[in-house]
Amino acid sequence: MRETLKWLGLALLLGIGLSWHSQSHYNSNVEDIFAAASKSKRILKAPIKDFSGEEFYLSDLQGKPVLLDFWASWCPSCRASMPELESMQKHYADKLTILAVNVLEPPQKGIQYAIESNYSLRFVHSRKLAEIFNIKVLPTKILLDSKGQVIWVNTGHIPFLTHKWLENQL
Numbered sequence: 001m002r003e004t005l006k007w008l009g010l011a012l013l014l015g016i017g018l019s020w021h022s023q024s025h026y027n028s029n030v031e032d033i034f035a036a037a038s039k040s041k042r043i044l045k046a047p048i049k050d051f052s053g054e055e056f057y058l059s060d061l062q063g064k065p066v067l068l069d070f071w072a073s074w075c076p077s078c079r080a081s082m083p084e085l086e087s088m089q090k091h092y093a094d095k096l097t098i099l100a101v102n103v104l105e106p107p108q109k110g111i112q113y114a115i116e117s118n119y120s121l122r123f124v125h126s127r128k129l130a131e132i133f134n135i136k137v138l139p140t141k142i143l144l145d146s147k148g149q150v151i152w153v154n155t156g157h158i159p160f161l162t163h164k165w166l167e168n169q170l
Contacts, residue, residue: 069081
């Protein structure tokens, strides 16, 4: 019995340690994104090309908030968040622009996923935006206000968190 309690105690301590490490990594990554964004004047001027080949800038989208979702086709959490993004796109189309920003893989992989998935999201590929925001975790969602300032960051995928949060903000 004592041996079992000893192992349960060790498992509990390990779980607490891993949870603390994960949370501190999360906080560090979010802080890095805010710091990178606040120092960069390049955010609104970074050229972006959507999957149809049209080039534009985030400054072209000013006037309403923009949700950037950084993803890759090989990322299970990224793919799991796509239906929620699609739902938000349909529900908030008049109040919000959503860009699904493909990174960390060749553009062709992202284009292939976008075609096969049949989502109506605006898919783009931009290593430059990933660099500017110092993206290290996928998926990462960044909400810019109507002037292009970062107001919210979420790393990882927590189902319905983004949708509920946006509902309260818009």
